[in-house]
Amino acid sequence: MKRFKIFASDNNAPVHDKVFNAMLEVNEGDAIAYGDDPYxxxxxxLFKELFGSESSTYFVFNGTGANVSAISHLTRPYHAIVSSDKAHIHHDECGAPEKFSGCKLHVLPSDNGKIKPNQIKPLLHSLGFQHHSQPKVISITQATEMGAVYSLDEIKSLADFAKEHDMFLHMDGARIANAAAYLNVSLKEMVTMSGVDVLSFGGTKNGLMMGEAVVFSNPLLAIDYEYTRKQSMQLASKMRYISAQFKALLSDSLWLENARHANHMAKLLEEKIREIPEVQITQPVQINAIFAILPPAAIEKLLKEFFFYTWDASRHEVRWMTSYNTTEEDVMSFIAALKAALK
Ligand SMILES: Cc1ncc(COP(=O)(O)O)c(C=O)c1O
Known part of the structure; x- marks a missing residue:
C-alpha cells in the first residue's frame, strides 16, 4: 500500500513498532483485569522514576478523559476553571469539562496559548463572594495548542500564584514530550519540581495506539481518584494493553527520542519554508507544529496532495505538524508540492 503522508496532526501517525510489539508481548494468557497485573x-x-516517588499515576483512554477526570477530581460544581482561549479544554472537548465538572470555564485571551498570573488576578475578586463561581483550577497546555512552550519559570510563577490563592495547577500535556525535548529538561523538573499539581500525560501523539495518563504530584490530591476515573468511564478493563504501551514508550527514553525527532523535522520544514517568500510563518517553531499564512489558491492545490487543517480561515492560516515517523523525504516532497502549488 502507498505510504500516505499527512501533515495535519501527530494524531495521524501510526503506532510505533516498539509499542505495537509490546502489546503483542503481553497478549499471552490471562491477566487480572482493571490494572491488577504485573505489566x-x-x-x-517507570512513571515514578520519571516523576518522582511521591507521584501517582493512573491510565486512561484519551486526552479529553484525562483532562476532564483530572479537573473534575479537584473541583466542586461551584468552582471555576481558568484557561487560555486557545485551550483544548475550551475548544475541542465538546463542553465535556463543563458538563462533567459542572464548573464554569473562564478563558483568557492569548495569541500563543500561554496565560500569565496577572491575567488571572482580576478573577480573584470572586473569591468568597457567594454569587460568583470560585476559581479553583488553572489549566495550562504544555506545549500550547499554538506550539508555544512555557519556560520552567513561567510554570513556577503560575504554580506559586495558584498555591497563594488556594487553587490547583493542571497541565494538559498532550505534547509534553515535545515541550521537554525543546526545553531539554526532565519531566520531573517540568512537572513535579515546578509545582504542577496534576498532569494529563500524552501518549497517543507520541507513538501509542491509545492511552494517556493522569499524574498527580501530590499523593493527597490523588486520594479517591480511582472512583473519579471509573465514573468518568476511563477505567480500562484490559489495562495491560495500555500499560504495555507506556512501558515501551518510557523504556530507553523512546518518548524523548520520538519527540526530538518530530521537533527536528518541524525545524527542517521551517528552514525550507523560510526560503519561500510567499509563505509567512506566524508563530515561533518550538515543537512539531508550524503555523503559516499562504495564498488561498495554494492551500487548495496543496490539499489535493497532503492533508492538513486550515487553522484560521479568516487570514488563510494553516497548521502543519510533523510526528515521530516523519522523514526528511516527507519534508522535501511536501516542500516540492508547496512550491508547485504556489506557481
Ligand atoms: C492540547 C490537546 N489536549 C488534549 C488532546 C487529547 O484529545 P483526545 O481526547 O482526542 O485524545 C489533544 C488532541 O488533539 C490536544 O491537542
Whole structure:
C-alpha cells in the first residue's frame, strides 16, 4: 500500500513498532483485569522514576478523559476553571469539562496559548463572594495548542500564584514530550519540581495506539481518584494493553527520542519554508507544529496532495505538524508540492 503522508496532526501517525510489539508481548494468557497485573505495576514504576516517588499515576483512554477526570477530581460544581482561549479544554472537548465538572470555564485571551498570573488576578475578586463561581483550577497546555512552550519559570510563577490563592495547577500535556525535548529538561523538573499539581500525560501523539495518563504530584490530591476515573468511564478493563504501551514508550527514553525527532523535522520544514517568500510563518517553531499564512489558491492545490487543517480561515492560516515517523523525504516532497502549488 502507498505510504500516505499527512501533515495535519501527530494524531495521524501510526503506532510505533516498539509499542505495537509490546502489546503483542503481553497478549499471552490471562491477566487480572482493571490494572491488577504485573505489566501495569511495571509501567507505574517507570512513571515514578520519571516523576518522582511521591507521584501517582493512573491510565486512561484519551486526552479529553484525562483532562476532564483530572479537573473534575479537584473541583466542586461551584468552582471555576481558568484557561487560555486557545485551550483544548475550551475548544475541542465538546463542553465535556463543563458538563462533567459542572464548573464554569473562564478563558483568557492569548495569541500563543500561554496565560500569565496577572491575567488571572482580576478573577480573584470572586473569591468568597457567594454569587460568583470560585476559581479553583488553572489549566495550562504544555506545549500550547499554538506550539508555544512555557519556560520552567513561567510554570513556577503560575504554580506559586495558584498555591497563594488556594487553587490547583493542571497541565494538559498532550505534547509534553515535545515541550521537554525543546526545553531539554526532565519531566520531573517540568512537572513535579515546578509545582504542577496534576498532569494529563500524552501518549497517543507520541507513538501509542491509545492511552494517556493522569499524574498527580501530590499523593493527597490523588486520594479517591480511582472512583473519579471509573465514573468518568476511563477505567480500562484490559489495562495491560495500555500499560504495555507506556512501558515501551518510557523504556530507553523512546518518548524523548520520538519527540526530538518530530521537533527536528518541524525545524527542517521551517528552514525550507523560510526560503519561500510567499509563505509567512506566524508563530515561533518550538515543537512539531508550524503555523503559516499562504495564498488561498495554494492551500487548495496543496490539499489535493497532503492533508492538513486550515487553522484560521479568516487570514488563510494553516497548521502543519510533523510526528515521530516523519522523514526528511516527507519534508522535501511536501516542500516540492508547496512550491508547485504556489506557481
Ligand atoms: C492540547 C490537546 N489536549 C488534549 C488532546 C487529547 O484529545 P483526545 O481526547 O482526542 O485524545 C489533544 C488532541 O488533539 C490536544 O491537542
Amino acid at each position: 501495569t505495576d511495571e509501567a507505574l514504576r
